[in-house]
Amino acid sequence: MNQLDTNLAIEIAHLYKSFHANNKEIKVLKDINIKIPHGKVFGLLGPNGAGKTTALRIIAGILEPDKGEVFINGCNIKKNKADIQRKIGYLSTGTQSYPIFTGRENIKLFGSMYNISKEVINQRIKELNNVLAFDDILDKKCQEMSTGQKQKINIARTLIHDPEFIIFDEPSNGLDILTSKKLMDIIKEKKEQGKSIFYSTHILSEIELIADEIAIIYKGEILICADKTTLIQQTNTSNLSEAFLAIIEEHASKNEDPS
Amino acid sequence: MNWNNVLIIYKKEVLSFFKNKEALLVMLLVPLIIYPGIMLVTGDLVAGQLTKKSKAILNLDIVDVSDNDSIDKNLIGLQTFLQDRYKEELNVRKVTFSIKVQQTYKSKKTPSLKEKSEILLSFTKPSNPTAQSFGDINIYYDSRDDISSVAVNEIEIAIEDYNSTLLNDELIKRNISLDIINLFHIQDFHNIAPKGHTLVKYGSSLIAITLIFLVFVSCQYAATEVLPAEREQNTLETLLATPLEWKEIIVGKYFAIVSAGILNAFSNLTGIVLFGGSIIASIDQQSYGSDLLTFTPLKVFTLLLTLIPLALMCGSLALLLVSFAKTRMAASYYSLPGMLLVSIPAAISLLPNTELTGIWYSIPFANITLYFRNLFLGNITVFSTIIIFINIIGFSGILALCSIFVSHRKDQVLAGGANFSLFYRPKTEKGSLSLSEGTFIALISFILFTTIGMVLQTKMEPWSIALSFWGFLFVPSLLYMKFKRVNPMDFLKLYLPTATQIIGILISLIPILALAFIFQMIFNTMVPENTQSSEMMQNLILNFNNQYGIFICIFIFAITPGVTEEFIFRGVLFSSLKNKYSWILVILITGIIFAFIHGINRAIPILPVGIFLGWLRYRTQSIFSVIFFHICFNSIAVLQTIFSNEIQSKINGIAPNLEINDIKVLIPLVLFISLTGPLAYFCITKSQHKYFNQDEL
Known part of the structure; x- marks a missing residue:
């Protein structure tokens, strides 16, 4: 943990987080360790309530962990939060755009927060339009848009500063097949450009399509972290969804066993 | 702090504020409708009063007197x-x-x-x-x-x-x-003031209260839109993921709220200037003179200038309240206590014979209402203006800082979708309140003390003064500590100082009293008007001494503040701040808050005492030592007041021509400090009680 590996895009070491709810302490994350090299797509797979979003919030610098460290590009996020956040693009269900502003106003607003000049912002909007095709909704107020249209704006907003590290938390929620496909294309394109992508979802087919490495998180613990083929081989199954189920079942039975 | 980022947030908030046309319209139009109404009603009352025959006849009781x-x-x-x-x-x-x-x-x-x-x-x-x-x-x-x-x-x-x-x-x-x-x-x-004058005075109070209330409501509305609305729309997390720091976001939002407040206040002012003077002044121009409720350029300028601290204060209170809220709906619930906090002290200006003197300077919202009333009546002085500005801006600053802190905590908790941990009761006993818990309960105590407590104190009865201290500075924190299952021994440091330390504390009274005296002297020469409030205090002590005797005096003015103030400052606040900050910072913070809670006019002389008490708590690691010092210190002040005549005659016997404010007094004082100071230091630091923790130094 003390030896910083700058070859790693994201490194998470011994992360703990717990919340108080209804007068009970809930341990959301228990000793999470992840290492992601540059230029890879890392998939975080887990059922609802497994701690995916909390982990991603900590990586994005929104939430402070109880214990443990997060290093992005070898820098501790605690110490250089603003500099690191400048390089991160973070998208989740919790990060919406302002409903009272138009799509273009939203994108420009967030662009200005990353200190990007107006010309560059306009240029990037044009580039993103080539992929996302949101020309018709750009000047519509976000509150008048459909879920899919909003998500297009959100994606554009997340990528406006051309981030080195992209964190997507269930980005395909509410998207139709066509837009989902476009999202996958964007991720592939970004990967080719050498960006690192952290992708969390509970939809197996998406992970299967794009992830170089997959981690399965369940009840705040990482059960396994490997590439797709290793996963399937280790569990003696034929596909990812079977492997996923097998791993979770195995973990559940282990916990039931008192020894 | 990067002010460019603050500006981005500020612009964004103002822009979204202007996009909400209905709210903007209401905010600007309501004052223009309300003021003519108030003026008409007051004007009517005044006119009715004027037509009545004067009933004040000098009836004399005639009785038989032989002698x-x-x-x-x-x-x-x-x-x-x-x-x-x-x-x-x-x-x-x-x-x-x-x-x-x-x-x-x-x-x-x-x-x-x-x-x-x-x-x-x-x-x-x-x-x-x-x-x-x-x-x-x-x-x-x-x-x-x-x-x-x-x-x-x-x-x-x-x-x-x-x-x-x-x-x-x-x-x-x-x-x-x-x-x-x-x-x-x-x-x-x-x-014998013109009959309408009292009513004009109430009219001015009414205008002042309306002004403050409307500005607060606007700020509350704006605050709801900038913080809980963001939480509700899930846009706050988007902001948090950007390189903007939390304090930059909150400060930008705070200025947007203040701008909304100023905008509304400006609209209020237009209403007052347009309809204010004209109606009432037209009734009996001669009796009131031209200065009453008519608006000279200087008066309008002062009014405009005063709108800034007003908006700052309303804005910071509104922001602090909505910091707790997750949704717009919740924010509207939180705004109710805010409205009470604003309107109850403000309504005090309607009471007969309440003037902007002494204690009213230090009660937020009461002071600004009284100031506005006096401003409308043309009765303000440069001194009161300066004091009000310092007071209000200081108060808003503290509230705004609290909002940064509270909203950050709240967001950390919300991001996890959990309850606010301030109200989480642990299963097992713990050693200390956390920083947020300690500051939270201290803040609640201060708010209760400076609002309800101060109102109680104006009754000037022993029970009311005792209740304001014990009931608001002591009981809430004690109950909260019980709720949090905090071990009082660890948290409050309930250890007895050693005999040598007690001697040291007694000796240290001399240099600290001398230091306070020097500071008081300097402050008195700077602000001559200041003597008024200390005289009020002296009269109160003498009055109690005459009515209830010396022991009640000592209990009310020495033991009560000694125990309760030390409990909250060097106990709760000190220990919880220590969880995060260094000793020096904690001593300074508690010392400064301690000084300012004694009222702006007494803050400067009390500051060295506050700092010394912080140091004493740090060096002896015992709350009893600071309580002991505080009680002794206050007792001396009380006894000095009660026996001032005797003391004065003694002094006159020794040095007949000595003026107490003479610069010559300084020489023996400095001598005293330099002799007794090191001795006290030696006694306090030399011995340590057996629970003393060397690592904490």
Whole structure:
């Protein structure tokens, strides 16, 4: 943990987080360790309530962990939060755009927060339009848009500063097949450009399509972290969804066993 | 802090504010509708009052008096008594007493006062006085002069005091009981200000309250839109993921709220200027003079300038309240206590005889309402303006800082979708309140103390003063500690200091008292008006001493503040701040808050005491040592006040020409400090009780 590996895009070491709810302490994350090299797509797979979003919030610098460290590009996020956040693009269900502003106003607003000049912002909007095709909704107020249209704006907003590290938390929620496909294309394109992508979802087919490495998180613990083929081989199954189920079942039975 | 980022957030908030056209319209139009209404109602009342015949006839109780000489003698006695009692006031407050003996019976003529500040006591001699007769006094004063209004109350008390001395003398002389009850009896107060003046005064209060309330509501609305709305729409997390720091986001939002407040205040001001002066002033222009509720450029300029601190204060309170809210709906619930916090102290300006003096300076919202009222009446001084500005801006600053802190905590908790941990009760005992828990409960205590507590204190009864301290500075924190299952031993450091340390503390009283005295002297020369509030305190102590005896005095002014203030400052606040900050910072923070909670006019002399108490708590690791010091310190001040005459005569015996404010006094004081200071330091640091933790130094 003390030896910083700058070859790693994201490194998470011994992360703990717990919340108080209804007068009970809930341990959301228990000793999470992840290492992601540059230029890879890392998939975080887990059922609802497994701690995916909390982990991603900590990586994005929104939430402070109880214990443990997060290093992005070898820098501790605690110490250089603003500099690191400048390089991160973070998208989740919790990060919406302002409903009272138009799509273009939203994108420009967030662009200005990353200190990007107006010309560059306009240029990037044009580039993103080539992929996302949101020309018709750009000047519509976000509150008048459909879920899919909003998500297009959100994606554009997340990528406006051309981030080195992209964190997507269930980005395909509410998207139709066509837009989902476009999202996958964007991720592939970004990967080719050498960006690192952290992708969390509970939809197996998406992970299967794009992830170089997959981690399965369940009840705040990482059960396994490997590439797709290793996963399937280790569990003696034929596909990812079977492997996923097998791993979770195995973990559940282990916990039931008192020894 | 990057101000460019603050500007981005500020612009964004203002832009979204302008996009909400309905709210904007309401915010700008309501004041323009409300003020003509207020003016019409007040104007109507004033007009009605003016047409009524004056009912104040000087009715005199005629009683049979056999001993005519004693009344004359007593009258001269009263005159000397009043003049003695207000000798200093005659210079400081410019109140002139002229006691006239009126011979005419049933005089219907209202005597004229040469100046507004004059107070006339008119005594009418009964034609056939008896031993039990009343000597009736009529008091003439002008309520347009604020100090006169206060002085009249004091005269009433003085006359009662004189009556009791007369009664005592008479009882002793005759060696018999109660055949004389009251020698002087205040029959009536005659306010000879123009009849409408009181109503105009209430009208001004009403305008001031409306102004403050509307500005607060606007700020509350704006605050709801900038913070809980973001949480509700899931946009706050988007902001948090950007490189903007939390404090930059909140400060940007705070300025947006303040701008909304200023905008609304400006619209209010337009309403007041357009409709304010014209209606009331048209009723009886001659009686009011041209300065009343008419708006000279200087007055409008001062008003405009004062809108800034008003908006700052309303904005910071609104922001702090909505920091707790997750949704717009929740924010509207939180706004209710805010409205009470604003309107109750503000409504105090409607009470008769409340003037912007002494304690009212330090109560937020009461002070600004009174200030605005005086501003409308054209009664403000440079001193009160400066004090109000410092007070309000300081108060808003503290609240704004709290909002940054609270909203950040809240967001950390919300991001996990959990309950607010301030109200989480742990299963097992723990050693300390966390930083947020400690500051939270201390803040609640301060708010309760400075609002309800201060109002209680104005009753000037021993129980009310004791209740304000124990009930608001002590009980809430104690209950919260119980709720959080905090171990009081660990948290409050309930350890007895050693005997050597106690001696050290006793010795340290000398240099600290001397230091406080020097600071007081410097402050008094800088701000001469300041003596007023300390005199109020002295009078209160003397009054209690006369009524209830010295032990009640010591309990109320030494033990009560000693225990409760130390409990909250060097106990709860100190220990919880220590969880995060260094010793020096904690000593400074607690010292400064401690000084300022004593009121802006006493803050500077008290600051060295506060810092010393912090150091003492740090060095002895015992709360009892600071409580002990505090009680001793206050007791000395109380005893000094009670026996001031004796002390003064002693001093006169030793050094007849010594003035207490003389620069020569400084020389022995500095000598005292340099001799006793190191000795006290040695005693306090040399020995340590057995639970002393060396690692904490």
